[in-house]
Amino acid sequence: MTDTTVEPKAATRTPVSVTWGVVRTMRPRQWVKNVLVLAAPFAAGMLFSGDTAAALAVAFVAFSLAASGIYLVNDAKDVTADRAHPTKRSRPIASGIVPVPLALGVATALLLGALGVSFLAGPDLAIVVAVYVAVQLAYCFWLKHQPVLDICIVASGFLLRAIAGGAATGIALSQWFLLCAGFGSLFMVAGKRYAEMMLAERTGAKIRRSLEGYSASYLRFVWACSATVLIMTYCLWAFQIREEQPHNTVWTMLSIVPFVVAVLRYAVDVDNGNGGEPEDIALGDRVLQILAAGWLVMLALAIYL
CATH class of the missing domain: 1.20.120 (Four Helix Bundle (Hemerythrin (Met), subunit A))
Known part of the structure; x- marks a missing residue:
C-alpha cells in the first residue's frame, strides 16, 4: 500500500518527537470545522434547550477523533508522494519521525473511538459518523484523484458535520x-x-x-x-x-x-x-x-x- 522502507536519514525518533509528530499529524487546528455541529440546533432555536449542550459536545468530540484518524490514514497512504514534495516532505510521517505502522494503529484507535463516543448521543449520530468515516476512507484510497467526486466528497465532510448536530440532538433538519x-x-x-x-x-x-x-x-x-x-x-x-x-x-x-x-x-x-x-x-x-x-x-x- 505504501512505501515504509525508505525514510529520510535525518529523521530522529524520541518518545517526545514521535508523540508530538502524531499530534501534529492529527491536525488539532482543523477541529475548528467541527463547530458546524452547532448549526442545526442554533437554526432551530434549540441551542440552549435541555441536554443539547451535552449531545453537541459528544458530536464535536466524535468528529474531532474521526477527522484526526482520517488525517493519519491520508498521510500514511501518501507517504511516498509526500517525500517527493518540496513542503509536504517535512510532515512527521513523510520525514520519518512517525512510523507508518504507528500512524495506522493510532488512526484505527481514533476511528473506533469516534464511533464508540458517538453512541453516547444515540445511534443516529453513530450512523452519521460511520458514513463520514466510510466516505473519507474511500476518498483517501480510491477517489482522491477523481475529478468532481473529489470536491463533492470534501464538501460532504462539512455537510455531514452540520447534519450531525441534528442527529445528536434529535432535531429535524x-x-x-x-x-x-x-x-x-x-x-x-x-x-x-x-x-x-x-x-x-x-x-x-x-x-x-x-x-x-x-x-x-x-x-x-x-x-x-x-x-x-x-x-x-x-x-x-x-x-x-x-x-x-x-x-x-x-x-x-x-x-x-x-x-x-x-x-x-x-x-x-x-x-x-x-x-x-x-x-x-x-x-x-x-x-x-x-x-x-x-x-x-x-x-x-x-x-x-
Whole structure:
C-alpha cells in the first residue's frame, strides 16, 4: 500500500518527537470545522434547550477523533508522494519521525473511538459518523484523484458535520438548512480548489493531482453556481422565518444583508488566490469576521427574541 522502507536519514525518533509528530499529524487546528455541529440546533432555536449542550459536545468530540484518524490514514497512504514534495516532505510521517505502522494503529484507535463516543448521543449520530468515516476512507484510497467526486466528497465532510448536530440532538433538519449547508460546503471547496490552481499558476508550484482534471473556468462555474444557490436558498429560508415568526420580520430580513456581503467578501479572498483553507480566511479576514458576527447576531435575534 505504501512505501515504509525508505525514510529520510535525518529523521530522529524520541518518545517526545514521535508523540508530538502524531499530534501534529492529527491536525488539532482543523477541529475548528467541527463547530458546524452547532448549526442545526442554533437554526432551530434549540441551542440552549435541555441536554443539547451535552449531545453537541459528544458530536464535536466524535468528529474531532474521526477527522484526526482520517488525517493519519491520508498521510500514511501518501507517504511516498509526500517525500517527493518540496513542503509536504517535512510532515512527521513523510520525514520519518512517525512510523507508518504507528500512524495506522493510532488512526484505527481514533476511528473506533469516534464511533464508540458517538453512541453516547444515540445511534443516529453513530450512523452519521460511520458514513463520514466510510466516505473519507474511500476518498483517501480510491477517489482522491477523481475529478468532481473529489470536491463533492470534501464538501460532504462539512455537510455531514452540520447534519450531525441534528442527529445528536434529535432535531429535524429543514429543507432550507440542508440546501444552505450543502451548497455552502460546495462553494467553499470549489473556491479552495480554484485558489490552489491560481496560486500554482502564479508561482509555478506543482498542483495536486486531482486538479489536473479541472480547468480554472470549470471551477469558477461550480463556485459561482454554488454561491448563487446558497444565497437564493438562504433568502427563501429567511422568508419562511418571516411567515412563521412575523414579529421578528425585521431581523430576519436584515440578516440577508451581512450574509450576502460575507459570501461576496469570501469570494474576493478566493479570487485573489488566498482561499487555500476556509479556516485561514475566517481567521485572517477581519472584515469577514465582523460580517459573520453581525449576521449571527441578527439571526439570533430573529430566532430567539
